[in-house]
Amino acid sequence: MMEAKRLPEEYGSLVFGDKVMRERLPKDVYKAVHKTIVSGTHLELDVANAVAVAMKEWAIENGATHYTHWFQPMTGLTAEKHDSFISPEGDGSVIMEFSGKELVKGEPDASSFPSGGLRATFEARGYTAWDPSSPAFIKDGSLYIPTAFCSYGGEALDKKTPLLRSMEALSKEAVKIMNILGYEDVSRVNTTIGSEQEYFLIDKEDYKQRKDLLFTGRTLIGAPATKGQEMEDHYFGVIKPKVSAFMHDLDEELWKLGIPAKTKHNEVAPSQHEMAPVFETANVAVDHNQLTMEVMKKVADKHGYACLLHEKPFDGINGSGKHNNWSICTDTGINLLDPGKHPDDNVPFLVTLIAVIAAVDEYAEQLRLSVASAGNDHRLGANEAPPAVISIFVGDELAKVLESIEQGTAFKGGAKVKMEMGAEVLPHITKDNTDRNRTSPFAFTGNKFEFRMPGSSVSVANANIVLNTAVAEILSRMSAELDGLTGDALHDKLTELLKTTLVDHKRVLFNGNGYTDEWIEEAAKRGLPNLKSLPDAMPEWISDKSIKLFTSHQIFTEEEIRSRYEILLENYSKSINIEALTMQEMVRKDLTSGIIAYEQDLTNEILQKEKALPGAKAALEGQILKTLDDTSAEIAEKLETLKKDTFEAESIKDVQKQADFYEKKVLADMDELRIYADQAEALIPDEYLSYPTYGQMLFSLR
Numbered sequence: 001m002m003e004a005k006r007l008p009e010e011y012g013s014l015v016f017g018d019k020v021m022r023e024r025l026p027k028d029v030y031k032a033v034h035k036t037i038v039s040g041t042h043l044e045l046d047v048a049n050a051v052a053v054a055m056k057e058w059a060i061e062n063g064a065t066h067y068t069h070w071f072q073p074m075t076g077l078t079a080e081k082h083d084s085f086i087s088p089e090g091d092g093s094v095i096m097e098f099s100g101k102e103l104v105k106g107e108p109d110a111s112s113f114p115s116g117g118l119r120a121t122f123e124a125r126g127y128t129a130w131d132p133s134s135p136a137f138i139k140d141g142s143l144y145i146p147t148a149f150c151s152y153g154g155e156a157l158d159k160k161t162p163l164l165r166s167m168e169a170l171s172k173e174a175v176k177i178m179n180i181l182g183y184e185d186v187s188r189v190n191t192t193i194g195s196e197q198e199y200f201l202i203d204k205e206d207y208k209q210r211k212d213l214l215f216t217g218r219t220l221i222g223a224p225a226t227k228g229q230e231m232e233d234h235y236f237g238v239i240k241p242k243v244s245a246f247m248h249d250l251d252e253e254l255w256k257l258g259i260p261a262k263t264k265h266n267e268v269a270p271s272q273h274e275m276a277p278v279f280e281t282a283n284v285a286v287d288h289n290q291l292t293m294e295v296m297k298k299v300a301d302k303h304g305y306a307c308l309l310h311e312k313p314f315d316g317i318n319g320s321g322k323h324n325n326w327s328i329c330t331d332t333g334i335n336l337l338d339p340g341k342h343p344d345d346n347v348p349f350l351v352t353l354i355a356v357i358a359a360v361d362e363y364a365e366q367l368r369l370s371v372a373s374a375g376n377d378h379r380l381g382a383n384e385a386p387p388a389v390i391s392i393f394v395g396d397e398l399a400k401v402l403e404s405i406e407q408g409t410a411f412k413g414g415a416k417v418k419m420e421m422g423a424e425v426l427p428h429i430t431k432d433n434t435d436r437n438r439t440s441p442f443a444f445t446g447n448k449f450e451f452r453m454p455g456s457s458v459s460v461a462n463a464n465i466v467l468n469t470a471v472a473e474i475l476s477r478m479s480a481e482l483d484g485l486t487g488d489a490l491h492d493k494l495t496e497l498l499k500t501t502l503v504d505h506k507r508v509l510f511n512g513n514g515y516t517d518e519w520i521e522e523a524a525k526r527g528l529p530n531l532k533s534l535p536d537a538m539p540e541w542i543s544d545k546s547i548k549l550f551t552s553h554q555i556f557t558e559e560e561i562r563s564r565y566e567i568l569l570e571n572y573s574k575s576i577n578i579e580a581l582t583m584q585e586m587v588r589k590d591l592t593s594g595i596i597a598y599e600q601d602l603t604n605e606i607l608q609k610e611k612a613l614p615g616a617k618a619a620l621e622g623q624i625l626k627t628l629d630d631t632s633a634e635i636a637e638k639l640e641t642l643k644k645d646t647f648e649a650e651s652i653k654d655v656q657k658q659a660d661f662y663e664k665k666v667l668a669d670m671d672e673l674r675i676y677a678d679q680a681e682a683l684i685p686d687e688y689l690s691y692p693t694y695g696q697m698l699f700s701l702r
């Protein structure tokens with residue numbers, strides 16, 4: 001275990017970060033790299049060569065024999081292919097080599113990664129390109145180099161490339177408007193993200209015995225335990241010693257990788273927990289979240305646990321999300337979402353706030369889509385955190401500020417619009433404001449927005465790509481209106497612009513309880529979209545509005561948008577297909593053998609009883625046997641329907657129609673089958689089942 005006092009030393013010890021680079025790189029090389037990292041400028045090959053040499057030496061000193069380009073293909077996972085540093089000399093010996101070229105570019109065979117038709121198999125070549133803005137690190141004896149992944153034709157095949165593009169776009173537009181507003185020293189604006197990660201821990205042995213968890217990440221059958229989360233005794237509850245040891249180990253592993261793990265606590269559901277890091281630049285935060293998920297699984301395994309990252313591992317109790325805390329900060333140190341002491345006078349804040357409101361309202365469908373996955377469909381639109389309808393919570397204080405803007409009482413007279421205001425670092429007004437809203441999908445939380453819809457297992461890249469781009473679009477429209485104006489003319493136009501934008505988009509503001517049916521009705525009246533499932537939402541991804549947004553800011557080409565559409569739908573259908581097949585197998589084999597064994601014993605028991613005690617009632621045994629028999633008949637029928645529909649689904653060619661069918665038919669069949677499977681399971685004693693029950697999995701951890 002790491003000594004507490006050694007933490008500052010150990011923190012980031014496996015990262016080729018700024019500190020190491022400053023120590024090890026020649027001054028001019030360090031300067032060039034640093035400039036690339038802060039301002040996104042291009043890096044020359046001679047610089048890369050120098051970095052490669054230093055990186056290799058550092059990596060070898062720290063036990064690495066290999067290096068790998070590390071990237072995030074559209075599978076949603078990370079990918080790696082390791083090469084050793086060795087280079088044979090003629091005499092049978094080797095030297096350790098690593099060049100700038102190897103650092104900068106890799107050529108993995110791209111043909112086995114999802115491309116949505118972007119890359120014909122005869123053009124299997126794909127490229128990975130070093131992303132110097134995310135630091136390299138050492139893991140399992142390899143030097144990991146974060147990279148972007150693209151096709152031979154230059155199309156993005158990953159999540160990092162569009163994320164970097166969206167950060168650029170937002171920076172460009174935010175700088176433009178800040179300059180118009182008189183902040184001429186602002187030359188770059190950075191997106192910051194802190195993503196809170198929820199997860200479940202269960203016993204590793206339990207995990208291994210359930211095919212559904214192994215193959216799909218969630219339980220497909222399982223009667224509820226007699227206790228759920230109704231006692232509300234887990235949230236922030238005392239952490240059990242073994243779990244605490246896991247969390248401690250997790251923190252240490254993350255810290256060594258330079259991941260600023262900060263907060264840990266028990267979540268609402270039994271066996272559910274959360275880890276929140278300190279926020280970082282978006283790109284690094286996304287990489288770090290991917291790593292966090294991986295490290296969580298690894299450390300869990302070491303502690304005899306399985307870490308479940310699925311959005312809905314257990315029916316009937318809360319699922320897991322990944323709250324995406326998002327803000328933007330200028331290179332002069334202004335957090336543009338920090339209201340300061342006088343939000344009504346803080347022009348950059350108000351402009352940003354209203355731009356975010358407009359962006360979230362206008363591009364609600366795209367934002368909803370950014371978090372769409374088969375797993376997340378079980379959270380959104382279901383009976384729990386957050387609904388599929390996107391609304392924004394701003395809190396009472398800001399609601400008042402916005403009201404005054406709308407009514408034209410803001411800014412307290414023209415001369416008072418001091419464009420320089422808001423730069424002072426002031427206490428956050430809503431920090432002491434106790435009213436918090438846990439039911440809002442998009443909540444203002446003091447100096448940032450918290451987007452609560454992302455699922456626990458997916459990369460947060462998508463959510464931030466859409467958010468950044470949508471806000472960039474609104475800011476660019478605002479700039480177009482304000483450009484060239486100064487003094488009173490600027491002030492008047494700005495006042496009017498903020499007001500009209502707010503009026504146009506205030507329907508998205510909602511401070512009440514987002515989980516109620518009344519809100520869903522009210523939202524429909526307001527015309528807010530309610531896209532319940534991924535297949536329902538997907539057509540919005542390729543709508544004219546969507547294509548225009550992403551192409552005009554050079555985030556995606558139209559081909560890239562369409563390829564992502566294909567990939568998402570295909571992925572969805574494949575996921576449900578695996579679930580459907582796994583469920584059939586579990587019911588047919590695991591559950592049925594339990595039913596048979598128990599029925600046999602019951603039958604024997606009844607016969608024996610009759611023999612021993614002629615006229616014996618055997619009422620209880622008889623009743624259970626009868627119910628089991630009736631339930632089995634239903635199971636048999638539902639199983640047949642599921643089998644037939646799954647078979648039909650597999651043969652549908654059109655990706656959209658196929659996904660629709662999986663959602664409307666196959667998933668519905670699974671729900672039907674589950675009702676009876678769970679009824680049967682509830683009648684059978686645990687020892688007849690070859691897999692652990694909900695009660696066992698959720699409440700057995702020490």
Ligand code: ADP
Nearest residue numbers: 192193194195276277278279325326327445448
């Ligand atoms: P809360 O109590 O609202 O969850 P916290 O202060 O605990 O607030 O922060 C939650 C997450 O938000 C953390 O990951 C934190 O680092 C992150 N966060 C804080 N400030 C910002 C910011 N300016 N930009 C992005 N994320 C932020």
Ligand code: MG
Nearest residue numbers: 196323445450
């Ligand atoms: Mg939070």
